[in-house]
Amino acid sequence: MITRVKLKNWRSHLDSEFKFSRGTNALFGGMGSGKTSVLNGICFAFFGNFPDLQSKKVKLDEIIMNKPVEKNKAEVEVFFEVNGKTYSVKRIIEKGKGTTYSEFREEGKLIEAPNSQRVTEAVEKVLKIDYELFTRAIYSEQNALDYFLTIPKGQRMKKIDELLMIDKFEEARANAKTLINRLLDRKIEKQKLIDQVDLTSLEKNISDLIFSINQLSSEKEKLEKELKEILIKKRKIEEEVNELRKLNESLESLKREQKGISSAMEETIKVIKSLEEVIKDRTKEEVEKLLEELEKRAKELEKDLKIKKEDYEKLSSFVSEIKTKLSFLKEKIKELEKDIENKLKLKNELEGIRSSVGNLEEVIEERKCLYEKLIGEEKELEGRIKETREIIEKLSSVTGKCPVCDSTLTEDKKKKLLEEREKLLEEFKNRVEEIRKNKGENETRLKELEELRKKVERIVFEIKDFDFKQEEYEKSKKEIDDLSKILEEKEKELKELKEEIEKKEKVNEEMKEKINELKLISSKFEDYEKRKERLSELMKEAKHLEVKISEIEEKIGGRNLIERENELRKLFGEEKEKEGKISENSKLIEEKEQRKKEYEEKIKQVAKEKEEVKKLEKIINDLKIFELALKSTQEEMRREFVEAVNYEMNKLWPTLYPYRDFIEIKLNIEEGDYVLQLKDRAGNFINADGIASGGERSVACLALRIAFARVLA
Ligand SMILES: Nc1ncnc2c1ncn2[C@@H]1O[C@H](COP(=O)(O)OP(=O)(O)O)[C@@H](O)[C@H]1O
Ligand SMILES: [Mg+2]
Numbered sequence: 001m002i003t004r005v006k007l008k009n010w011r012s013h014l015d016s017e018f019k020f021s022r023g024t025n026a027l028f029g030g031m032g033s034g035k036t037s038v039l040n041g042i043c044f045a046f047f048g049n050f051p052d053l054q055s056k057k058v059k060l061d062e063i064i065m066n067k068p069v070e071k072n073k074a075e076v077e078v079f080f081e082v083n084g085k086t087y088s089v090k091r092i093i094e095k096g097k098g099t100t101y102s103e104f105r106e107e108g109k110l111i112e113a114p115n116s117q118r119v120t121e122a123v124e125k126v127l128k129i130d131y132e133l134f135t136r137a138i139y140s141e142q143n144a145l146d147y148f149l150t151i152p153k154g155q156r157m158k159k160i161d162e163l164l165m166i167d168k169f170e171e172a173r174a175n176a177k178t179l180i181n182r183l184l185d186r187k188i189e190k191q192k193l194i195d196q197v198d199l200t201s202l203e204k205n206i207s208d209l210i211f212s213i214n215q216l217s218s219e220k221e222k223l224e225k226e227l228k229e230i231l232i233k234k235r236k237i238e239e240e241v242n243e244l245r246k247l248n249e250s251l252e253s254l255k256r257e258q259k260g261i262s263s264a265m266e267e268t269i270k271v272i273k274s275l276e277e278v279i280k281d282r283t284k285e286e287v288e289k290l291l292e293e294l295e296k297r298a299k300e301l302e303k304d305l306k307i308k309k310e311d312y313e314k315l316s317s318f319v320s321e322i323k324t325k326l327s328f329l330k331e332k333i334k335e336l337e338k339d340i341e342n343k344l345k346l347k348n349e350l351e352g353i354r355s356s357v358g359n360l361e362e363v364i365e366e367r368k369c370l371y372e373k374l375i376g377e378e379k380e381l382e383g384r385i386k387e388t389r390e391i392i393e394k395l396s397s398v399t400g401k402c403p404v405c406d407s408t409l410t411e412d413k414k415k416k417l418l419e420e421r422e423k424l425l426e427e428f429k430n431r432v433e434e435i436r437k438n439k440g441e442n443e444t445r446l447k448e449l450e451e452l453r454k455k456v457e458r459i460v461f462e463i464k465d466f467d468f469k470q471e472e473y474e475k476s477k478k479e480i481d482d483l484s485k486i487l488e489e490k491e492k493e494l495k496e497l498k499e500e501i502e503k504k505e506k507v508n509e510e511m512k513e514k515i516n517e518l519k520l521i522s523s524k525f526e527d528y529e530k531r532k533e534r535l536s537e538l539m540k541e542a543k544h545l546e547v548k549i550s551e552i553e554e555k556i557g558g559r560n561l562i563e564r565e566n567e568l569r570k571l572f573g574e575e576k577e578k579e580g581k582i583s584e585n586s587k588l589i590e591e592k593e594q595r596k597k598e599y600e601e602k603i604k605q606v607a608k609e610k611e612e613v614k615k616l617e618k619i620i621n622d623l624k625i626f627e628l629a630l631k632s633t634q635e636e637m638r639r640e641f642v643e644a645v646n647y648e649m650n651k652l653w654p655t656l657y658p659y660r661d662f663i664e665i666k667l668n669i670e671e672g673d674y675v676l677q678l679k680d681r682a683g684n685f686i687n688a689d690g691i692a693s694g695g696e697r698s699v700a701c702l703a704l705r706i707a708f709a710r711v712l713a
Pocket of ligand 1: 012030033
């Protein structure tokens, strides 16, 4: 039951509140006073929608108050009670944004917010009514009271089925039918598969396979037993072969050793024989005594040789010293001869100079005096020439008186005087020329004489030691003679000494050879002893080997390795053959098992399919029952609904229609559709559609509406 409605900015309602109480509540008001707005508000609060909004007759923004003042936001809140609990639902709309907030409360406690859809779902759950049912059965729009009669005939049943949600049964039925058909198809398919399989032949195949598998298995067992026996035999022979191989190997190696020893013995005997030849029948003591003696003598000889060699060295170095001295002296004499010859030549030259020039110092002095005298004469003449030139100059420029004698001077006299002076000047000049020539000659001669003097001085210096050199030459010559004599003597001595040394060395060499020979013989004695010892050792070893060899031969006991090896090879072959047969056998068994398994699998598969078919059959049956149940439920529901509606309508009818022209009202099913009928006084039912009076029609529709609401809500 709705208890309270609050509207804010909701169309013409700025802030309105309505309270409702038990029983019928009515809203009274003039046109445009806002009654419809309240009903729209309630519907919107519950479901977020109302018919005019759904059919787009109005837009949500137009709900928000636009006059007298324009608002941006509207709010609607509805309070109601269900089963003694109070609930409230509120929604807010904003311009251009739609529903911006929704909430649902139970006993004042917030249950759901702010999502509009979720709030609607919560309300539907509590009311157990959805928008569809609310708008068709409970909430009647203005001028839509006769909604039922406006539905075209033949579609009423469908519309009412929708209200009753019987249409859902229809859907379920159709679905069941398709499902049944699909399952039937599947069943047929499976059956086909089952029919294709020949079970009896499959089973026969399996029993055949089992028989042959058993046969093969017992064959395999037999083969395995045989193989085992072969293996045991093989192992035994293998062991024997190994033993024989080892014995043969050691026998061979012993024989090799034996061969080695006998050849070593032969070799040793040979060596012993050759040693005996060297030693002959000398005893060791004899040889050693001889050796000692010889070594002593050799030592003495070597000592003597050493002294002689030292003497020889000394003498030869003395000889070479004399030789050096001699060669030096010879060189010196050669030089002295040259020198003396030179000096003799110079001496002759000096004699020549002295005999041609005389005393050279005096001659040079004389020449020097002459030279001085010539220089004096030259100077005097030069003075006179200068004087004469001056006089000539004066005379030629003067008139009247003589510059010299101050006498009157005539032109003739002047001329005569000038001629005289010119002549004199010429004379002086000639004489100076002559003196100068003499002076030059004298100068050259003086130079030559000076050169000669220098040369003489040099020669005198050179020949100063002439006598000394002569003496030296004589002395050196004598010395060479002396030394040559000594050299001759010493060289003879040296030659003798050399011959003596050579002789002794030869003796020494021979002695050494002899010593070596004796040493060799002495060493052979040792070797001889050793070889003899070795020979007896070898003989012992040979005996030992012989014993060993006969032991092994006894162990072999005439058994043949090759024979045994052939036997083993044969057994190997047999083993391989058996193994091959066994593996072939196993493969066959495996294949047959596989095939058996496949057949069994197939039988299992068929059994499974059969089971499936059975299951499918059951489901199909159940579904058919379900389909029938749906159909009968549908019919039952319609019948019950019609009965309930008719009961409700007739309860209301006397109150709604007190005129008694029609005594009963009923919803009838005719030709698979609903018709609303009225019963007249004569007891005939007339269709409400056909009744002329609009009032009667409206009342009948109102009765139907109220009955619907009562039955459905
Ligand atoms: N958004 C709005 N703002 C203000 N007034 C509105 C708005 N929408 C409709 N109306 C006015 O509100 C009035 C109420 O109309 P309505 O509820 O249908 O009245 P009634 O059902 O009582 O005849 C009308 O006069 C209408 O013009
Ligand atoms: Mg109205």
